[in-house]
Amino acid sequence: MTDIIKLTAAEVAAKIASGELTAVEVTEAHLARIEAVDEKVHAFLHIDREGALAQARAVDEKRERGEQLGPLAGVPLALKDIFTTEGVPTTVGSKILEGWIPPYDATLTKRLKAADVVILGKTNMDEFAMGSSTENSAYGPTGNPWDLTRVPGGSGGGSSAALAAYMAPLAIGTDTGGSIRQPAAVTGTVGVKPTYGAVSRYGMVAFSSSLDQGGPCARTVLDAALLHEVIAGHDPMDSTSIDEPVPPVVEAARNGSVQGMRVGVVKQFRGEGYQAGVVQRFDESVELLKELGAEIVELDCPSFDLALSAYYLIAPSECSSNLARFDGLRYGLRTGDDGTRSAEEVTSLTREAGFGPEVKRRIMLGTYALSSGYYDAYYGSAQKVRTLIKRDFDTAFEQVDVIVSPTTPTTAFPIGERADDPMAMYLADLCTIPTNLAGNAAMSLPCGLAPEDNLPVGLQIIAPVMKDDRLYKVGAAVEAAFVEKWGHPLLEEAPSL
Amino acid sequence: MTTTTDLVSYEDAIAAYDPVMGLEVHVELGTKTKMFCGCSTALGAEPNTQTCPVCLGLPGALPVVNAAGVEYAVKIGLALNCEIAEWCRFARKNYFYPDMPKNFQTSQYDEPIAFNGYLDVQLEDGETFRVEIERAHMEEDTGKSTHVGGATGRIHGASHSLLDYNRAGIPLIEIVTKPITGAGERAPEVAKAYVRELRELIRALGVSEARMEMGQMRCDVNLSLMPKGADTFGTRSETKNVNSLRSVERACRYEIQRHAAVLSGGGTVVQETRHFHEDTGTTTSGRVKEEAEDYRYFPEPDLVPVAPPREWVEELRAGLPELPLVRRNRLREEWGLSATDMQAILNAGALDPIVATIEAGADPASARKWWMGELARHANESGKALDELAITPAQVARVTELVAKGDLNDKLARQVIEGVLAGEGTPDEVVEKRGLKVVSDEGALTAAVDEAIAGNPAIADKVRGGKVAAAGALVGAVMKATRGQADAARVKELILEKLGVSEG
Amino acid sequence: MPGITREEVAHLARLARLELKPEELDHFAGQLDDIIGAVARVSEVADQDVPPTSHPLPLTNVMRPDEVRPSLTPEQALSGAPAQEQQRFKVPQILGEE
Numbered sequence A: 001m002t003d004i005i006k007l008t009a010a011e012v013a014a015k016i017a018s019g020e021l022t023a024v025e026v027t028e029a030h031l032a033r034i035e036a037v038d039e040k041v042h043a044f045l046h047i048d049r050e051g052a053l054a055q056a057r058a059v060d061e062k063r064e065r066g067e068q069l070g071p072l073a074g075v076p077l078a079l080k081d082i083f084t085t086e087g088v089p090t091t092v093g094s095k096i097l098e099g100w101i102p103p104y105d106a107t108l109t110k111r112l113k114a115a116d117v118v119i120l121g122k123t124n125m126d127e128f129a130m131g132s133s134t135e136n137s138a139y140g141p142t143g144n145p146w147d148l149t150r151v152p153g154g155s156g157g158g159s160s161a162a163l164a165a166y167m168a169p170l171a172i173g174t175d176t177g178g179s180i181r182q183p184a185a186v187t188g189t190v191g192v193k194p195t196y197g198a199v200s201r202y203g204m205v206a207f208s209s210s211l212d213q214g215g216p217c218a219r220t221v222l223d224a225a226l227l228h229e230v231i232a233g234h235d236p237m238d239s240t241s242i243d244e245p246v247p248p249v250v251e252a253a254r255n256g257s258v259q260g261m262r263v264g265v266v267k268q269f270r271g272e273g274y275q276a277g278v279v280q281r282f283d284e285s286v287e288l289l290k291e292l293g294a295e296i297v298e299l300d301c302p303s304f305d306l307a308l309s310a311y312y313l314i315a316p317s318e319c320s321s322n323l324a325r326f327d328g329l330r331y332g333l334r335t336g337d338d339g340t341r342s343a344e345e346v347t348s349l350t351r352e353a354g355f356g357p358e359v360k361r362r363i364m365l366g367t368y369a370l371s372s373g374y375y376d377a378y379y380g381s382a383q384k385v386r387t388l389i390k391r392d393f394d395t396a397f398e399q400v401d402v403i404v405s406p407t408t409p410t411t412a413f414p415i416g417e418r419a420d421d422p423m424a425m426y427l428a429d430l431c432t433i434p435t436n437l438a439g440n441a442a443m444s445l446p447c448g449l450a451p452e453d454n455l456p457v458g459l460q461i462i463a464p465v466m467k468d469d470r471l472y473k474v475g476a477a478v479e480a481a482f483v484e485k486w487g488h489p490l491l492e493e494a495p496s497l
Numbered sequence B: 001m002t003t004t005t006d007l008v009s010y011e012d013a014i015a016a017y018d019p020v021m022g023l024e025v026h027v028e029l030g031t032k033t034k035m036f037c038g039c040s041t042a043l044g045a046e047p048n049t050q051t052c053p054v055c056l057g058l059p060g061a062l063p064v065v066n067a068a069g070v071e072y073a074v075k076i077g078l079a080l081n082c083e084i085a086e087w088c089r090f091a092r093k094n095y096f097y098p099d100m101p102k103n104f105q106t107s108q109y110d111e112p113i114a115f116n117g118y119l120d121v122q123l124e125d126g127e128t129f130r131v132e133i134e135r136a137h138m139e140e141d142t143g144k145s146t147h148v149g150g151a152t153g154r155i156h157g158a159s160h161s162l163l164d165y166n167r168a169g170i171p172l173i174e175i176v177t178k179p180i181t182g183a184g185e186r187a188p189e190v191a192k193a194y195v196r197e198l199r200e201l202i203r204a205l206g207v208s209e210a211r212m213e214m215g216q217m218r219c220d221v222n223l224s225l226m227p228k229g230a231d232t233f234g235t236r237s238e239t240k241n242v243n244s245l246r247s248v249e250r251a252c253r254y255e256i257q258r259h260a261a262v263l264s265g266g267g268t269v270v271q272e273t274r275h276f277h278e279d280t281g282t283t284t285s286g287r288v289k290e291e292a293e294d295y296r297y298f299p300e301p302d303l304v305p306v307a308p309p310r311e312w313v314e315e316l317r318a319g320l321p322e323l324p325l326v327r328r329n330r331l332r333e334e335w336g337l338s339a340t341d342m343q344a345i346l347n348a349g350a351l352d353p354i355v356a357t358i359e360a361g362a363d364p365a366s367a368r369k370w371w372m373g374e375l376a377r378h379a380n381e382s383g384k385a386l387d388e389l390a391i392t393p394a395q396v397a398r399v400t401e402l403v404a405k406g407d408l409n410d411k412l413a414r415q416v417i418e419g420v421l422a423g424e425g426t427p428d429e430v431v432e433k434r435g436l437k438v439v440s441d442e443g444a445l446t447a448a449v450d451e452a453i454a455g456n457p458a459i460a461d462k463v464r465g466g467k468v469a470a471a472g473a474l475v476g477a478v479m480k481a482t483r484g485q486a487d488a489a490r491v492k493e494l495i496l497e498k499l500g501v502s503e504g
Numbered sequence C: 001m002p003g004i005t006r007e008e009v010a011h012l013a014r015l016a017r018l019e020l021k022p023e024e025l026d027h028f029a030g031q032l033d034d035i036i037g038a039v040a041r042v043s044e045v046a047d048q049d050v051p052p053t054s055h056p057l058p059l060t061n062v063m064r065p066d067e068v069r070p071s072l073t074p075e076q077a078l079s080g081a082p083a084q085e086q087q088r089f090k091v092p093q094i095l096g097e098e
């Protein structure tokens, strides 16, 4: 049994296809693992045992009938609780949607089902994806499998913890300011934020529409690529979806190389606030890239210094509008309807009771930034910063093929440490945010443990728009070199639960 | 709220002040599906049967623009002589209201699809007035609420409300005029004529039925006064949802009188929304809000910009139908009518039926005669519009054809029309069933003529003596004897022939 | 530029339909002030002649044909409703425009 849960997705799929394992066996092994450890980790908000087993049985029957199986058929997956799932609760980590059962599947959910990926359940997250620690979940925090007293990153901490604790070989995250990459970094897993528009947002509960992007999470670069290929592609239900072929990510992941590539290192991604061990592992990664045949180019992207500020105006502004629909009238929580109060009062009481402090804080911030008299100074300026950041990236990618940086300035911090200091929390996304603002693609993959705390450090790789395949080409080369150097995947060093 | 509103007489108000109007008209477009989702827009469906995750504002749902909605908007813009934006975006207008599922309206803000146009409207005496158009922009409709528990189904006093979102998301175009000045005492008439002209235009374009009584076209009237000779606008009131042509005129008139009373009493007009009451023809103040609305508009991130290609816009321009005013003027000339006659036709809503009747083969004079006479009377009596009568233009054309052939006289034709309206069948069927053919059998007619002459010797003598006019009485006797089924002209001919006189 | 007062916070809360408790008003006044203070530096670029970016990718004219697609059943549409009556969403009395 323990062997099954340690397999990669590619291996699981191959064993199911060959008949060495059945999908039901694989699913049961992962459900048993969840049963055994999730009480401690709390990665899942909802486990869909019946649904998962039914899906698994269908895969096994297909195989028995001799039908062709897809490359991830029968592979279990942990789905972030931000995607709608018909008939299965979707809460977005919020009390305001407690008990809501969507009447429709997100496009991503549909694609997973069509590919016979087995959805084990829905994972914990910061409420409405607002946060970098998963502490903002209305349903309690998730522990980092490397140290359960520490955060697994956020907002997709449930997904990253599920991977790191071997509860699923695949997971889905969403990345608005780093919510796929930062959790991947602090749990020693792989996470990819595809190019904005590459993965449909239809049925993904919106936080900040112009920044949100769903993406794959896995324990290996190849697994991430296989999942990427399943979930990406044009969707007519999402107006911002790119109507172009998906870049050849799997092929890139199978042919990792940095030979002859120009790799950029941005001046602005270091300095104050970076943990020494993080910087050390990052510098070693740059050395490794050189050894592997890459040419390192120093880059100056001055507008990146304004990225965090722009992000904390744009994201709250959009969220203040996106979250207006949670009014207690059509679905979800309703509070205070005693027959005498007006709809207006009931809505205000419902939102007060249903949203947590971080969500309220961002709604208030966004309401402020959009209000008349402030729009130009705040929202308008933030949109200009966005243009400048895009230009910096454009200039950079004239000189390099990819950019690398630490994914996040520090390793996993203790649960509770930054809870009352929003500004300190926001710094976790310093290196990931520019990519969301510009819309291009990025990956985080493990590059070692920080010597001072023995916790994982993430290396971020950034590629131009629709050049997502470069992430996998570089990522696969770096991963292979590191595994060779360490003698095993990094996760093997995690304490057993 | 219970205090009576002071008014000054309309004449006094106009003598002292110049009205300035701004008209905002919302039109529901006649697309098959909603603006941002594939739900049907068909009327009359059971509640909440035409909704989906998008128009219910469910978490995760995203909008996609209806191409026909954009096309219709561009057509309207072109017909209003507007410039069409080369690039424009949707915006979110943020405010909470239970009939709006997302609690923001997807609309356009500072980048309307069409702007800077005008519409020429014709007043009752045929004079033309140019109304300048500020903008026309795309947006979406809200759901419908039913208020329960109150005495009258109104919002005040209701214990709760019930919401049906079938209408939520239906495409709307909002057309906003520039301030209309210089209309003077004719301002209410201009307002009415503008809304009517706009309605005709929308219908001619085939982009909406624009039925005001069905809420497919709704008008907000902004009105302010400035002292005669001044050039700074006064404070305006905004009278919401004025939903008939007559009401537009009345609401304007009432607000002119009310503003004048406030101003001449030394008071200041409150900038507020007001509600028009059909029953009394008055307006009352809307709810006064403690704080000014702040809609926090920003570009809709879930939709990409709309950039109508120039060639496409020119294609649409070239394909526009003849616009109503041009068409009316052409027809007036073709039919040789005065402006007043044409206006009467328009006021009666008879233009399209008449045109259709002519197209079905009638001559213009006959078509006009029947629609403006007999049929208008029927419509009036039954409280229907002409196009709601149970007779088609083709059937009216058939009646005129029967009259022209001499098969029917006017009196019989009226009976045929009555029969058709009563559901007795086509004109030919009614003729058949009621036996309404003109008696054209010369033998029978001659016998009836002889009888009439024999029965009225004194009159016959007068006619013989040259008083041709007296023959009318003999004609009447023949018509009576044939129960009206004789051709009166032929009867007269026969009588004069028998009595040996000739006309003129 | 900032200096967000308790009254301003109360006004924002009304706009955002959040029935904040008195202690939240104070708490948020301080925090919003800090955050706005920190992010206000974006206004450095306010006067620069740079076009704003509202969408990360330069797509235009994404539209769908005017073709009817299946709607939800009314049961599905109302499945999450906290209250319903006569196949409609039942909501508390609306204080609003008539």
Ligand SMILES: [Mg+2]
Pocket: B107, B139, B174
């Ligand atoms: Mg409007």
Ligand SMILES: [Zn+2]
Pocket: B034, B037, B038, B039, B050, B051, B052, B053, B054, B055, B056, B169
């Ligand atoms: Zn719909």
